[in-house]
Structures are given as C-alpha cells and as structure tokens.
Amino acid sequence: MSKKIIIVLIVIIILILIGITIFLMLNNNMEENIMLNTSNQNNSTQIENINKAGESDTTANAPVFNFETKTVKLNSGYEMPLNGIGTYSLTGDECYNSITSALNAGVRLIDTAYMYNNEEEIGRAIKDSNIPREEIFVITKIYPTQFNDPQSAIEMALEKLDIGYIDMMLLHHPGEGDVQAYKAMEEYVKQGLIHSIGLSNWYIEELEEFLPQVDTVPALIQNEIHPYYQEPEVVPYIQSKGIVMQDWYPFGGRGHTSELLNDETIVEIANNHNVTSAQVILRWNLQRGVVVIPCSSNPDHIKENTEIYHFELTDEEMKKMEALNRDEKHDWY
Ligand SMILES: NC(=O)c1ccc[n+]([C@@H]2O[C@H](COP(=O)([O-])OP(=O)(O)OC[C@H]3O[C@@H](n4cnc5c(N)ncnc54)[C@H](OP(=O)(O)O)[C@@H]3O)[C@@H](O)[C@H]2O)c1
Secondary structure, eight states: OOHHHHHHHHHHHHHHHHHHHHHHHHHHHHHHHHHHHHHHHHHHHHHHHHHHHHHHHHHHTSOOEETTTTEEEOTTSOEEESBOEEOTTOOHHHHHHHHHHHHHTTOOEEEOOGGGTOHHHHHHHHHHHTOOGGGOEEEEEEOGGGTTSHHHHHHHHHHHHOSSSEEEEEESSOOTTHHHHHHHHHHHHHTTSEEEEEEESOOHHHHHHHGGGOSSOOSEEEEEOBTTBOOTTHHHHHHHTTOEEEEEOTTOSTTTHHHHHTOHHHHHHHHHHTOOHHHHHHHHHHHTTEEEOOBOSOHHHHHHTTOOSSOOOOHHHHHHHHTTOOOOOSSOO
16 A cells, blocks of 8 residues: 555544544534523423412412302311301391291301391201201301300300301401400310301401411401402402401492492493392302302392302403492491
C-alpha cells in the first residue's frame, strides 16, 4: 500500500470518528432535551394538579347535596333532608296540623326550638303519623337563657319531644356559657341521645372565636338567608369547613314575604319555569347548597314548598337572583 493511500484511509477513519462523536453528542443533547421537556411537562402537570387541588380546597370540604335522594350527608355521618318545615309561630293545634300536613306531603325535616313552645305538639304529630322514627329528622335548639344549665335544657327537650332521640340540637344564639352548653351537647352525642350538633346565628367572627374552644365541628349552622340578605361571604366560609348551611326566613319572614314573593325578577324567573316565586327562592337556595325550612300552616303552601326538584335555575337566573342582594337583614340576630 502506498503512503498516500494510508494517509487517505487515516483521514477517512478520523472523519468517521468525528462524525460518530458529533452524532453521539447531538443525540445526547436531544435526549437531554426530551427528558427536560418531559420533566417540565410532569412539573406543569403537577403544578396544574396542585392548582386544581388548591382551587378546590375551598370547595373540597363543602357538603354535597344529593338531588336524587334529596338529602345531604352531614359531617356527623347522618343524612339530612334538603327541605323541611320551620315551625316558628306555630303552636297548639295549628302546629300539630301543620306538621301532620307536612308529613303527609313527604316532608321529613322539622325545625323547632325551646323558644317556639311547640316541641310537644311536634312530637305528638310525629308519633301519630306512624312514619318510622328513623325516617324523620328533627332539629331543636336551646336558648341562651338555658346555657347555665344545659343538661336540664337537653333533658327537657328530650322529654317534650318524646321521640327517643334528637337528630340535631343547635345553640339558638351566641351567648354567655355557649361553649359550656355545646360541650354538654357533645356529651349527649356520646350517649346517642343527640345524633348531631350545630349552631344558629353564628357568623365568621363568632365562629373564629368559638370553634377553637370545642372538639366537634358543628354539622349545621342555621342563619337568616333570603334573596335580600344572601350572606355571600358567610355561606362559602361555613361550607368550606364541611358544615351544612341552612336558612331561616327564606321568604324574608312575616311582614316581608309579600315584597319578596312579588319581586319582579323572581316572578319573571318563576314564569320561565311555570312555578311560583316561593319555589324559585327555595330552589335558588338548594342550588347554592343551602338547606331550606320554610314555615307554613297552609297545606297547599306546605305541598308547594316540597315541589322544588323538577326544575333548575340556569346560571343566568342564578346571577339575576344574586344581584337582588341588598344586605338587608330582617331580624336582629
Ligand atoms: N334560628 C333562628 O334564629 C330562626 C329565626 C327565625 C326563624 N327560624 C326558623 O326558620 C323558619 C322559617 O322562618 P319563618 O317561618 O319565620 O319565615 P318564612 O318561612 O320566611 O315565612 C313564613 C311566611 O311565608 C308564608 N309562606 C310559606 N310558604 C308560602 C308559599 N308557598 N307561598 C306564599 N306564602 C308562603 C307563610 O304563610 P302561610 O302560613 O300562609 O303559608 C308565612 O307567613 C321558622 O319557622 C323557624 O323554624 C329560625
């Protein structure tokens, strides 16, 4: 082999080696790039997930309404109906008859209180109905004047209702001794005589102070809520803690029902769905995750107030309802 040929061969080999090296280097870079991209993608997926979890954090604990069973599962593990009957201002025969009408119309949630002076009539109507006890959910409340001797208050409610146990007991308002009264209710939960406990007329500030002092997160908070007083901050705050929100005065309370039920916007939405204003207000509450306990002594109204599951407000209608808020409280507490 001539010297020239050997030199050419060496140059070719060197060129091939350089080529292979460059190829390997490029390939490595590409792989690194691919790995980098993939890991970036993974990171962004993780970030997305974190964001989603972060976003859902506010709603993650919110109680879920089951529109099939028409119930919500409380943080105590018990199921509670989404709609019921309130009994403020119903006493004697009027109360007994209203509860009987409600039970006949399929209502299974009843709200009472020591202050309403009607627990005996409610207990009697329940027992006379022959509906299995476990199908009915009874809420009662103890009043601040009873907080200094909560055991007697609870015993009295159990005795007056006389239905074995109380499904839900609330403290009616904040007041001196409320923590002690709540702790007494916690003891009755341990004995099975009260199933779930909660509060009424507690707002953000009151809750921030109260919750660190007790062991049991309330299962329910019952506050004034209607289209003119919507509590846009309080409702999600309470729900984010896994607590069910329930409204009192859904129609604004006596003296205000006519204005609310004749509100132009509400009437227009009612006409869209061929339902009444009362049904629109109740449905609006359910769609915001708020349980309803309208009060009525009129059997037709009682039945009408249960017929709120066959229609749904659109997002636009929900926004129109939201726009009615005036922060107009109709009672002092
Ligand atoms: N925790 C608390 O501090 C607190 C305070 C207030 C109330 N609450 C609870 O919340 C419940 C509801 O509040 P509320 O009774 O005072 O006020 P509300 O339910 O807003 O209004 C009751 C009024 O609405 C009328 N009504 C009911 N259904 C109707 C319908 N379909 N169409 C037209 N009118 C209708 C009733 O008249 P008719 O009888 O003629 O139907 C009654 O005059 C109370 O009963 C009580 O259980 C709790």
